[in-house]
Amino acid sequence: MRIALLTEGTLSNAQRGDGGWCGRLVEGLPEHEFRLYRLLPADRPAAPAGVPGPHGVHELALWGRRPGGRGPALHRRRGYQRAYEELIRSLVMPGERGLFGPALYRLAALNREDDALPAFLASGHAQRVLERIWRSPGADTAAGEPLVCDVLVAADLLEQSLRPLSAPWYGTGAAGLGGTDLCHVVGGGPAALPALVARELHGIPFVVTEHGLHLREQYRGYRSAPYRWPVRALLLAFFRQLTEETYRQAAVLTPGSAYDQQWQQRCGGDPARTRVVYEGTPATGRAAAGAEPDAPTLVWAGALEPGRDPELMLHAFAHVRAELPDARLRMYGEESARGYLAHCGAIAERLGIADAVEFAGRPAALADAWESGTAAVFTALAQRSPRLLADAMLSGRAVVATEVGVAREVLGPTGLLVPPRSPRALAAACLALLGDAERRSRLGLAGRLRAQERFAVEPVVGAFREVYLELVSRYPAFPARPGAEARPFARPAEYWVAGATAAPERAAGGGRLAAGPALAEAL
């Protein structure tokens, strides 16, 4: 099968599906032909794809400077303006949400004819349309008056977000998505735009894998973004509409946890088409941690920032220390909020536990961090990714975690869950573990087995092997012709065999190039 992997290859925190995950998938499924389509930031150097041997890598600069090009001709501009107006209406008018998808596909269709979309979106014509709809009575954004500067910023951001619509990836040519059997979107957001267009244009189904939801990251990120309220409202509406359209049109959704699945369902993901596939980690092959340290030691790991709540750990440890005077605490991680390390140090000083607490910085390997402790503790206020928890469980150490986000789902009965922001409860759980070696080893072993079962790489690969096969069996063979009746299994297996051997001849003559589609027409 020919599969197009669509990812946003940025290093932002919204990006969870970078090379590592895709690389493992491609390695695990050598029977399929993967092509990589990446959206890259324009101004920064791209990170290496990390995907070994894909059949072609196609890249498009998503953020940053607009690529050159001319705007639409005078007689075509009206079409662009109408489609753009519908897009904006669907974002700000409460009753017109349904216009979003059609407007998106209309813009993509217009761009395929003359490649003028980026220049149009950056032009004064688009800005005038945006301003007119945005300030029209009845718009959602009436609460915050959009000003001229907001129009400029919002038009710019929309232009950047819609850039994948003008990617040269459509059609059935060499780089075309039309020549693939299915698209696999890793990460959501703008990366799903090509898949949406390919589905509309060629009828190609797509799978959406998200580890950390793009939409939720936008909601979190835009809170501290340097944009005024109307811009925030417009862009978040855009991302919400885009996400809902993606979830509606996706053939299969594979969120990284049941916790993410709730969000996806809320945004229109059909539970019948959803399948939770945990993010596999190669750490499952690691040996369990060795002997426990002599002194009872708690290990805390994570970025030093208020969201991870290291203060709760310190306060709980003060209680633990009162009961167990030789207890120790090791805090791993670098500060990601300026001055937070000093703040935590001051708290430890004030609580009188500074001599027992060690801020160990970034560990050389996570396995070493877990090995240096008797039990691992997680105190985050929000646990969106199961990655770190699973890694701790794989060490075979017992885990205590606050009951937020994915913690309950990942730990299950193999760890202790305490309510967030409660030092006494956390201290009681830690004391219970530190005082009971037998329970500790039992929970640790159970946790290790649970994590090995759920977070291994093989189940991920197996799951996607099934998903892919199931998808192509459900989708008709040559759906590119609009109006043609769907005919499952209409494409004989020999078709692709013939196509593969004819490849050199195609390059030479080009006469056989249309053989596949022509056969499709005949069928």
Added chain:
Amino acid sequence: MTPPADPVRELLDANREVCEQATDPLEIAAALEDSGLPTAGTGRYRHADIFGLAEELYARVPRRPPVEESPPPVRERALAPAALGLAAHLLPLAPVALLGAGAAGGALAVLCGALGGAAAEHWSPRAAGAEPAGRPGRAWAALGHGAGTGLLLALLAGSAPGAALAVALGGGTAGWCAARLRRVGRRQLTAATLGEFRSRLRPALPLAVLAQLTATAALAVLTARGAGATGWAALLVLGTLLLLAAVVRGGGRQGTAATAVLTAAAGAAALTLPAPAHWLGAPPPGGLLAACLGPTALLAAAAWPLTGRPGAYR
């Protein structure tokens, strides 16, 4: 202890700011999750999941976008561009003053002008802020712009040294006027609509041209007392050309500005050759005046719509 009658109330009070500024219930849901609401904690607020709770909060708190938030303040000094413009225009006059307005002096002036143009482009606030990755086209445009200015100044210095000094000093005021215009435009980005923005900016360019004409005339009174009527006209037209070129370049059309200046310089150079000069039959700076009039008019036509476009002020 009996549970409170309205458990959502305390949550609402704790997250009031988030709820007031939220654009969507899901934003409140994300904020609640970030604030450490336990997975099973929504039952306490009589909701099945966090989304229902967020909907209730969104419905109960009226939207109140932050009012005090203002666009980032404009921090752009007009003096630095003025100094840069002054230096870039005085630089080409130095070789002419040292070597005389011959071929060697002229060539050196062109070289110095190109150097000054490139330097001005390199240190201009726009190059530093909005677009960090310099396009090669922009660098060429800056070089061409500078070289054209150098040639024009050298030609003028050949016939009327005092006028050339006035124009070179006028390069400083042109930079200052263009920077002021940019600043005014950026301040007006807080206008409500594009139409309002345009109407507020309408008198800006004529005022800038007037200021530049006045400044050039005042400088000429000081430095070029003996210039004739043609000399005066050439001086004023050249001063306007420099201003318009600076405005158009500041608006992001480096290519247009450079083309106009280079056309004027090439035309003026051609008109100093004996045959065309004889055909024209005007006193010395007349050729320069004739060559500059067209490009100046074209630049004015380009600058006028540009000043009403908010995108030109970023």
